[in-house]
Amino acid sequence: MATEPHEYEFFKVIQGYLEAAARAVDLPEHVANILSQPKNEIIVNFPVRMDDGSTRVFKGYRIQHNNLLGPYKGGLRYHEKVSLDDLKALAAMMTWKCALMGIPFGGAKGGVKMNPRELSVDELRRVTRRFTHALGNNIGPDYDIPAPDVGTNARTMVWLMDTYMNTVGHAYKNAQIRVVTGKTLASGGSLGREKATAQGVVHCIVEWAKEKGLALEGRTCTVQGFGNVGSNAALLLNKLGVSTIAVGDHTGYLYNPEGFNPHKLADYVRHNGSIAGYGTGHEVSREEFFSLQTDIFIPAAIENQVGAQEATALRARLIAEGANGPVNPEGEAILAERGIEVIPDVLANSGGVTVSYFEWIQNKRSETWDLEEVDAKLERRMVRTYHRVMGLAREKNLSPRIAAYALALEALKTAYDERGIFP
Numbered sequence: 139m140a141t142e143p144h145e146y147e148f149f150k151v152i153q154g155y156l157e158a159a160a161r162a163v164d165l166p167e168h169v170a171n172i173l174s175q176p177k178n179e180i181i182v183n184f185p186v187r188m189d190d191g192s193t194r195v196f197k198g199y200r201i202q203h204n205n206l207l208g209p210y211k212g213g214l215r216y217h218e219k220v221s222l223d224d225l226k227a228l229a230a231m232m233t234w235k236c237a238l239m240g241i242p243f244g245g246a247k248g249g250v251k252m253n254p255r256e257l258s259v260d261e262l263r264r265v266t267r268r269f270t271h272a273l274g275n276n277i278g279p280d281y282d283i284p285a286p287d288v289g290t291n292a293r294t295m296v297w298l299m300d301t302y303m304n305t306v307g308h309a310y311k312n313a314q315i316r317v318v319t320g321k322t323l324a325s326g327g328s329l330g331r332e333k334a335t336a337q338g339v340v341h342c343i344v345e346w347a348k349e350k351g352l353a354l355e356g357r358t359c360t361v362q363g364f365g366n367v368g369s370n371a372a373l374l375l376n377k378l379g380v381s382t383i384a385v386g387d388h389t390g391y392l393y394n395p396e397g398f399n400p401h402k403l404a405d406y407v408r409h410n411g412s413i414a415g416y417g418t419g420h421e422v423s424r425e426e427f428f429s430l431q432t433d434i435f436i437p438a439a440i441e442n443q444v445g446a447q448e449a450t451a452l453r454a455r456l457i458a459e460g461a462n463g464p465v466n467p468e469g470e471a472i473l474a475e476r477g478i479e480v481i482p483d484v485l486a487n488s489g490g491v492t493v494s495y496f497e498w499i500q501n502k503r504s505e506t507w508d509l510e511e512v513d514a515k516l517e518r519r520m521v522r523t524y525h526r527v528m529g530l531a532r533e534k535n536l537s538p539r540i541a542a543y544a545l546a547l548e549a550l551k552t553a554y555d556e557r558g559i560f561p
């Protein structure tokens with residue numbers, strides 16, 4: 139298990155979930171067919187001047203899965219493993235998340251194939267600006283609205299917004315602020331957006347614990363990925379008395395039975411780019427990390443991390459999927475046999491797009507909501523949706539994942555029924 143599970147066709151896996159959920163809600167065949175493929179697949183190759191004077195051509199993508207319920211919406215990923223198929227899967231998941239949460243957006247995902255850690259800040263800015271320019275009118279505040287994902291952050295979104303603003307006439311410039319969400323506060327972002335995805339994960343964990351009659355205080359968690367989602371999840375769980383005893387990222391894994399101080403660790407990662415070299419805890423292998431005794435495991439890195447071997451090794455009661463697609467179907471089958479519960483990604487990490495929606499509304503109305511308001515609105519939606527998903531799962535004897543998909547499909551099905559197919 140030293141290496142990650144292999145042979146993962148992410149898009150096929152998502153299509154499999156769609157088929158299972160379609161059966162559960164008797165989705166008409168034509169609607170299932172429409173939803174089985176993205177509407178648009180945009181690929182751009184664009185040149186960027188590098189710091190050493192050379193020119194490098196980058197490949198960028200924007201996959202627009204569906205916009206029946208509203209503008210396309212979804213993150214931009216900067217990662218060396220970005221591929222068309224993975225983005226198709228991730229774009230489809232955005233459609234399900236928005237439909238499930240009752241957010242008037244569709245689904246999209248995009249990215250640039252590269253390792254952002256190898257580029258300087260200036261190079262990253264030029265890549266973002268040139269990528270935005272290459273996408274042109276394929277994005278827009280009422281058409282397709284990107285947000286941060288792996289390898290991108292609030293700063294990336296501000297560069298994108300600024301570039302896009304400068305491609306329209308002066309008179310329309312400020313109306314473009316909604317072209318991205320997940321911006322910095324100074325440039326039109328929302329309070330509570332940065333922690334929103336993790337906050338949503340934690341709301342689900344709290345509801346799960348209530349259902350089980352478990353007190354969270356004194357419990358432990360392990361977190362894979364210590365970027366936006368992983369670090370904020372550790373911070374928020376810490377406030378509830380849950381200690382993070384092991385963490386991992388692209389550089390390796392650390393274990394500290396006493397529990398890490400998530401503030402210090404997050405601060406360290408902000409300054410050093412990874413957990414490597416952090417003074418507390420001791421290094422463990424990936425294999426050891428996955429076999430640690432813990433109450434909650436939060437995957438918050440990338441897809442396909444829990445396969446058969448990891449699922450067999452895991453000694454947790456609950457997996458709350460901060461990442462998209464971290465558990466593969468083989469892993470999921472073993473977890474189900476072993477009674478390890480999974481709060482699925484399309485539910486667990488939908489807090490991010492929910493607060494992105496709040497940011498978009500605030501921008502549209504030229505308002506700034508205080509943190510209490512954002513947090514309260516997010517909590518209400520997360521708690522309500524958690525119970526809808528788990529209720530349907532129990533009622534129809536479905537896994538929570540298929541139940542979440544089923545609820546999303548119900549919303550899309552009703553809209554397709556009412557609107558029909560053009561012309």
Ligand code: NAD
Nearest residue numbers: 287288289335363364365366367387388438439461462490
């Ligand atoms: P990030 O770039 O801030 O952090 C990613 C983390 O994953 C880093 O710590 C990185 O070192 C680690 N990582 C990358 N490859 C790894 C590997 N092979 N093994 C172990 N660790 C690895 O990204 P993020 O925004 O926190 O996103 C993490 C996950 O959450 C992704 O699956 C993303 O799609 C999902 N997600 C993010 C948001 C959001 O609002 N940012 C919303 C919904 C879902």
